[in-house]
Structure formats: structure tokens, C-alpha cells
Amino acid sequence: MHEPRTAVVLGRWLGAALLTCFLTGLLSHLLQQPPTWLRDHLPSRPVDGYRVSQGLHVVSGTAAIPLLGAKLWTVYPRLFEWPPARSVAHALERLGIAVLVASMLLEVFTGLLNTLQWYPWPFPFRQTHFWLGWLATGGLLLHVAAKAPLIAAHWRRPRPGLAQRRAFLTAVTTAAAAVTLTTAGQSVPWLRRLDLLAPRRPDLGPQGLPVNRTAAQAGTTTAPADWRLRVDGPRPLELTMDQLLQLPQYNSELPISCVEGWSASAHWSGVRITELLDLAGAPNGAGVRVTSLEADGPYRVMDMPAHYARHPLTLLALRVNGQVLTPDHGYPARIIAPNRPGVLQTKWVSRLEVL
Known part of the structure; x- marks a missing residue:
């Protein structure tokens, strides 16, 4: 042998x-x-x-x-x-x-x-x-x-x-x-x-999805009472949650796929990033920089190229599986986009900046 x-x-x-x-x-x-x-x-x-x-x-x-x-x-x-x-x-x-x-x-x-x-x-x-x-x-x-x-x-x-x-x-x-x-x-x-020996069961967790980084770990257990989404561009604007909900809402079925090897599909609903960019006067070829409410972390700020930002499935998600996002899943709003690592699906979004 x-x-x-x-x-x-x-x-x-x-x-x-x-x-x-x-x-x-x-x-x-x-x-x-x-x-x-x-x-x-x-x-x-x-x-x-x-x-x-x-x-x-x-x-x-x-x-x-x-x-x-x-x-x-x-x-x-x-x-x-x-x-x-x-x-x-x-x-x-x-x-x-x-x-x-x-x-x-x-x-x-x-x-x-x-x-x-x-x-x-x-x-x-x-x-x-x-x-x-x-x-x-x-x-x-x-x-x-x-x-x-x-x-x-x-x-x-x-x-x-x-x-x-x-x-x-x-x-x-x-x-x-x-x-x-x-x-x-x-x-x-x-x-x-x-799935007996893997560290994750993709169907277990709040709202039917696992969580890698909780709101407590990120220091964002509660969103500010006066939270507004700030969109910086040629025509900057700020939107409250009520104003976001008044915009057209779209659905995307996309997986969260993490570097640790687990993945799970979910039904997300929210506002298309491309429509928010249009409201801010962004040109078609512009990307977007996303900033999270979390105080620190290697992915607190994330850049998204134009072909992701303009993709019709890319959302500023406000709900998952028909429910308002919990803090652990990114309340008040998070990014969901196709073919992206989970670490780039930014949670607790506070700002979008046209690049």
C-alpha cells in the first residue's frame, strides 16, 4: 500500500x-x-x-x-x-x-x-x-x-x-x-x-435563513428612529421608510451565498437600485457605493459596478419571504443582487452614493 x-x-x-x-x-x-x-x-x-x-x-x-x-x-x-x-x-x-x-x-x-x-x-x-x-x-x-x-x-x-x-x-x-x-x-x-456534519442548515435561522453577522455583533440592534436612506448623486435626495414603500415594489428570488460554503434561496421584495439611481440623476454607466449603519467591519462600505446596480433583480430589499426584515437580516434595508458573495449583500444600508 x-x-x-x-x-x-x-x-x-x-x-x-x-x-x-x-x-x-x-x-x-x-x-x-x-x-x-x-x-x-x-x-x-x-x-x-x-x-x-x-x-x-x-x-x-x-x-x-x-x-x-x-x-x-x-x-x-x-x-x-x-x-x-x-x-x-x-x-x-x-x-x-x-x-x-x-x-x-x-x-x-x-x-x-x-x-x-x-x-x-x-x-x-x-x-x-x-x-x-x-x-x-x-x-x-x-x-x-x-x-x-x-x-x-x-x-x-x-x-x-x-x-x-x-x-x-x-x-x-x-x-x-x-x-x-x-x-x-x-x-x-x-x-x-x-446534511449531518456541515456547520450550517440553510433552512434554519430567523425568517428561514441563517445569519453570519448578527445586528448585535455589528452594533446595529436598533435603527435610528429618524432613519432615512440618503442617495447622493447629481440630484441628491433622502427617503424615509414610508417614501420607499410608496415607490414601486419588486420581487426577486435570489440566494444568499456565503464564503463558508452555505447558501439558501429566499424571496426578497423592495425597490430596484436602478430606480433609486435614476431618481438621483445617475448616468447609465455609474456604479454605486453602499454604506452600512454598522460602526465597523471590513465590508461596511461596498462598491457595486454598474452592471450589478442596473440589473433588474438587484434590490434595496425591505422584506424577505413576505416579512419585514429583522435586525439580524439587515433592517431597515439591505442589498440583494445576483451572483454576488454574501459579504457584499450589505445589510443595514444608510447611504447610496453614485460613482
Whole structure:
């Protein structure tokens, strides 16, 4: 079970999981913090695109954990060979493997703890996770290149009769499948009944939706009695809740999709952002900056490009599932837009500024 053929089979499965996880994670990072040249070209469709990509990110990352454990167990005798370096080239190869193993372990376990919203470390998670992803993926590609002759020699199916290897690979496959099936329900609706190990049930929470950041955590448990929505543009205006309710109300069925991997659809109603921009005299190509009532937080201020702001499904939501928003869901008003990470669906909105 420590032979190269076993390592090659596990490496194929693990490589597929890690590359899927890397590409979907890269997409999530670009949606949350796009470079200037890409900001105005991010797609607003499909409307549940982020739900699918981020769900796949967490599913593939979770499945990679038992696969990585099995892969390391298969090759561990070679990890402790003596002498540790027989030549300069061998030393460089060993160093590369050390970086690869360390970055992969850090990547999958910090990602797992992120799904639990538990951060027992002093460094920022998102930036560290992003750069570890590049390090692990680069190390993986270099490792495959270095081991290409060995991989090619053991790629095809071996002679029959190796029952021990088959039993081991069957056990690993079963473990990865079990972990996937019992956690994927937080983002895959038809697997929700099997959602036994995931940290979230998407159908549980106030108004039928989970909450990541509560009003108490944001310091916005009660909205000011004189709350008004301020819209700054060529024709600035302020609107009370009664005035907002007198404007045409629209409905959108959109998911909240969070970086932790859970997602849940809801029926939202409110005023289209595009109509508020028109009232403020905004040109068609203008984006909008959204400011929250919360006193502090990395997403208190959010910029929305024009193609999101002008999308007919993008709302300043006042109700969810037919009910007035609770404080935890963003009362008095929140943003809901298609194909956006949950952290950018700003709650407790106080101001819209035409850009």
C-alpha cells in the first residue's frame, strides 16, 4: 500500500479536488476583491453562479482532507528517508515537497475552520488562504513535473490480484464520499436531508435563513428612529421608510451565498437600485457605493459596478419571504443582487452614493 501505483491513484483524485478548489477559490477572491481592470466585467449571470462555484469550492476542499491524509500515509516512509539529502538536486526536491505538504495542510485545515467561522490564529484568513492556494498549487504542479516519469510508469491499471490495495482505495473513496455527502447539503438543496456534519442548515435561522453577522455583533440592534436612506448623486435626495414603500415594489428570488460554503434561496421584495439611481440623476454607466449603519467591519462600505446596480433583480430589499426584515437580516434595508458573495449583500444600508 506504499507502492508508487497507490500513490499515483490517490494523487489523481487529490489533484482533481485541489485544482477544483483552487480555481473556484480564485473566482471567489476575484468577485470579492476584483482588480480595477476586471471590476466592470464581472458577470451578473447566472444569478446563482456564486452559489454553485463557492459550494463546489467547499465541497472539493472538504473531500480533499481524507484524500490528503491517505496520500501522505501512502508516501510517509519516503518522507523520512535517511540521509535527507543525497545531492543538491535531491535536497531541492525534498525542500519542494516540504513546502508542498505544509502549504496543503495549512490550506485545507484553515479552510475547514473557516466553514465553522473559527479563527484561532493571528493572521488574516482571506489573504493568507489566497496566497497559500497559489503556493500549494504551484508546488503541486512542480511536484507533478518532477515525478512525471514515475507517474507515467504507474498510470495504467496494474495486473489483477492486489486485493489489499483495492481494499485501501475503496476505504479512502468511501471516506471521501461520506464526508462529501454529509456536508454538501449546506449548498446542494437535494442533499439537504443528509446534511449531518456541515456547520450550517440553510433552512434554519430567523425568517428561514441563517445569519453570519448578527445586528448585535455589528452594533446595529436598533435603527435610528429618524432613519432615512440618503442617495447622493447629481440630484441628491433622502427617503424615509414610508417614501420607499410608496415607490414601486419588486420581487426577486435570489440566494444568499456565503464564503463558508452555505447558501439558501429566499424571496426578497423592495425597490430596484436602478430606480433609486435614476431618481438621483445617475448616468447609465455609474456604479454605486453602499454604506452600512454598522460602526465597523471590513465590508461596511461596498462598491457595486454598474452592471450589478442596473440589473433588474438587484434590490434595496425591505422584506424577505413576505416579512419585514429583522435586525439580524439587515433592517431597515439591505442589498440583494445576483451572483454576488454574501459579504457584499450589505445589510443595514444608510447611504447610496453614485460613482
